[in-house]
Amino acid sequence: MAHxxxxxxxxxCILLEAILVVHSIPAMLKRFPVFYGYVAxxxxxxxxxxxxxxxxxxxxxxxxxxxxxxxAILGYAVILEIYSRSLARFPGVMRLTRAVLVGLxxxxxxxxxxxxxxxxxxxxxxxxxxxxxxxxxxxxxxxGALLCIFSFxxxxxxxxxxxxxxxxxLYIGVRVIELTAYTQLGKAMGIFASKMEPISYLxxxxxxxxxxxxxxxxxxxxxxxxxxxxxxxxxxQTRTQLLRACAFLTRTVRP
Amino acid sequence: xxPALFSxxxxxxxxxxxxxxxxxxPWPAPESRSSPAxxxxxxxxxxxxxxxxxxxxxxxxxAFVREESPAETVRLFEQERRALxxxxxxxxxxQVGCLMSYHVGAVRQNINLQPALEIQLGLHYVRFLVVxxxxxxxxxxxxxxxxxxxxxxxxxxxxxxRGVSDKLLGAVQFSTQASAPPPRR
Numbered sequence: 164m165a166h167x168x169x170x171x172x173x174x175x176c177i178l179l180e181a182i183l184v185v186h187s188i189p190a191m192l193k194r195f196p197v198f199y200g201y202v203a204x205x206x207x208x209x210x211x212x213x214x215x216x217x218x219x220x221x222x223x224x225x226x227x228x229x230x231x232x233x234x235a236i237l238g239y240a241v242i243l244e245i246y247s248r249s250l251a252r253f254p255g256v257m258r259l260t261r262a263v264l265v266g267l268x269x270x271x272x273x274x275x276x277x278x279x280x281x282x283x284x285x286x287x288x289x290x291x292x293x294x295x296x297x298x299x300x301x302x303x304x305x306x307g308a309l310l311c312i313f314s315f316x317x318x319x320x321x322x323x324x325x326x327x328x329x330x331x332x333l334y335i336g337v338r339v340i341e342l343t344a345y346t347q348l349g350k351a352m353g354i355f356a357s358k359m360e361p362i363s364y365l366x367x368x369x370x371x372x373x374x375x376x377x378x379x380x381x382x383x384x385x386x387x388x389x390x391x392x393x394x395x396x397x398x399x400q401t402r403t404q405l406l407r408a409c410a411f412l413t414r415t416v417r418p
Numbered sequence: 419x420x421p422a423l424f425s426x427x428x429x430x431x432x433x434x435x436x437x438x439x440x441x442x443x444p445w446p447a448p449e450s451r452s453s454p455a456x457x458x459x460x461x462x463x464x465x466x467x468x469x470x471x472x473x474x475x476x477x478x479x480x481a482f483v484r485e486e487s488p489a490e491t492v493r494l495f496e497q498e499r500r501a502l503x504x505x506x507x508x509x510x511x512x513q514v515g516c517l518m519s520y521h522v523g524a525v526r527q528n529i530n531l532q533p534a535l536e537i538q539l540g541l542h543y544v545r546f547l548v549v550x551x552x553x554x555x556x557x558x559x560x561x562x563x564x565x566x567x568x569x570x571x572x573x574x575x576x577x578x579x580r581g582v583s584d585k586l587l588g589a590v591q592f593s594t595q596a597s598a599p600p601p602r603r
Contacts, residue, residue, distance in 0.1 A: 255531030262533040300425045303432040316526045339429035347422040
């Protein structure tokens with residue numbers, strides 16, 4: 164991409180971030196405070212980056228990677244907000260999700276410790292880019308698990324939160340690939356991937372702006388009261404049918 | 419290189435899951451599933467008669483047709499039996515799918531949901547779907563009579579699925595106010 168087009172993407176991103184933050188006040192800010200805090204942080208970073216780059220170019224790399232680390236940490240708070248907002252009306256699934264997420268965090272921590280003490284050539288935080296890659300990969304895993312649970316339990320999600328999830332997941336997916344290409348797949352791949360990242364972030368900001376432009380109602384919770392009332396009857400019926408099905412299947416393909 | 423590969427796979431998988439989630443068919447409106455009669459219907463596992471699949475995939479039939487008929491008839495025979503076996507498999511899959519749909523709808527708001535059992539059930543269900551797809555593919559590649567032994571595996575997984583679902587539904591039964599056991603006098 165030419166330098167001029169880079170500038171257009173850069174300024175459009177800043178403009179969209181500013182629109183998002185300003186437009187959120189006051190209604191949407193109360194609803195998704197962590198998410199808007201995250202966008203505000205990114206906006207401050209992007210705006211500050213310009214004078215730093217022009218005035219102290221030597222400091223820019225350190226500034227970029229340290230702020231990237233901070234936003235990566237803030238990303239976990241965004242995931243936590245997505246989790247608590249989307250599953251607030253589903254305490255059972257919330258409990259299951261908590262168990263899955265804690266299990267995944269434990270697995271990743273165990274892997275990190277194994278690398279650290281196993282004398283691996285490439286420990287968790289050998290550089291800022293690698294550290295961010297690892298943090299973002301963990302976010303990708305957590306978001307993937309969340310989306311699988313949303314799909315399996317068919318959790319209804321309103322337009323606003325859906326927009327946040329789609330945009331953020333898209334950004335994380337592309338960012339993980341970009342950081343991996345940048346750190347380990349050679350210079351050519353790294354340059355190509357770094358060109359993709361601003362475009363994917365622009366798409367993500369467009370998704371957020373459209374989805375969060377107005378306050379959408381939360382989807383109605385399917386409480387299914389009539390089902391609960393007839394649960395005893397249904398339970399007996401289900402068990403009978405399942406036992407019948409099991410007997411049928413066992414008989415059918417017995418060698 | 420392994421961490422890099424792991425990250426790339428995680429990123430690509432995440433984008434795939436996002437695409438699936440964003441474009442999947444929406445859940446039907448609550449009104450359409452609120453009737454107990456509808457739910458009861460959805461729960462009923464209506465499977466074809468027990469002897470049908472056994473009879474359909476009996477290798478003696480194939481041996482007989484091979485002995486008595488020309489190659490064209492054998493081909494037609496195999497084609498018809500394949501269609502029947504696939505239809506049986508799809509029907510079973512649909513029925514189990516209905517049961518799972520009901521299950522997730524019934525348990526997702528329940529605070530007493532058991533994560534370990536739920537994960538077990540989910541894994542069984544995924545395995546069931548994978549095996550069904552595998553058998554469908556094999557029936558085209560190797561012919562309908564070759565898939566008969568693998569059908570046993572579907573049965574095994576279905577039985578496990580039933581067992582776990584039964585346990586879970588049992589747990590839910592006593593966790594709702596309407597279906598709680600009567601108080602002791």
